[in-house]
Amino acid sequence: MEELPEVGTRLSSRYRLDGVLARGGVGVVYQAFDLETSREVAVKVLPRSLDRGAKRERFLREAKVAAQVGHPHVVKVYDFGFYDQARPFLVMELLHGASLHRRIQTVGPLSISEACSMGSQVLSACEAVHAEGLVHRDIKPGNVFLMKALGVTAKLIDFGMSKSVVEDTDPITEPGRILGTPSYMAPELLVGRQPDARTDLYGVGATLFESLLGRPIVRPHKRVEVTFGEVLRRENVRPSTLRPRIPPYVDDIVCRALEREPDDRFADAREMRRACDAALNRAVDEGL
Secondary structure, three states: OOOOOOOEEEOOEEEEEEEEEEEEEEEEEEEEEEEEEEEEEEEEOOHHHHOOOOOHHHHHHHHHHHHHHHEEEEEEEEEEEOOOOOOOEEEEEEEOEEHHHHHHOOOOOOOOHHHHHHHHHHHHHHHHHHHHEEEEEOOOOOHHEOOOOOOOOOOOOOOOOOOOOOOOOOOOOOOOOOOOHHOOOHHHHHOOOOOOHHHEEEHHHHHHHHHHHHOOOOOOOHHHEEEEHHHHHHOOOOOOEEEEEEHHHHHHHHHOEEEEEHHHOOOOOOOOHHHHHHHHHHHHHOOO
């Protein structure tokens, strides 16, 4: 049996796979066509070699969580199904644009007003996620998609690491294993504490930092334990020390979100979003 379905395959006799868009650690995304609705879609498929255990469970969880949230700044899920002896696939809206990570790599940092707008939209998505009793747990530039549109239109993607905050444990996570992207992980996760909504605010802060400065707050090291150590020892640096045009009111948002202790961050996504909205208005007025 094939590792992945071939281009041209029809899943459930409905979704024609027209080409590969992206390959990631927990799936391959195809550009596809929905023959019933005559609509272009994206179809995410789990390779056969990963279709087991925790990888499969995270794939299934992504489908459930993204469909459960339903928000303008969260990628839409249209359908979910199985093919070829119970192998799962996920049908989503086809996004035109690029990840924030790719945008920074190819064009450079966002303007200050663009960064504030992006942050506000991601935080709006976080409000919806948290209202469902969930945390995303892997907010980073690679999981923020910028649509091709006037200005900045952001979508939060990839819910494979998400977790219910009402559950004491995560049955999908192996004991002693830390999930997430090391450079963007909140310090409390590295010392075994349970995530909550403020964990995601740290991820938004790290994403804002990188969108403003063009580099991650902690540079990844080939030895993950070195990266973890740098996250735990990191001093809170005001972004304006590296990009002087950043105003104090933006510095304040980023630094507060990146505080080591969750109690020192914003209380919730709504409070941080309002701060970003106020900063956006000031930045636009000041031409930043």
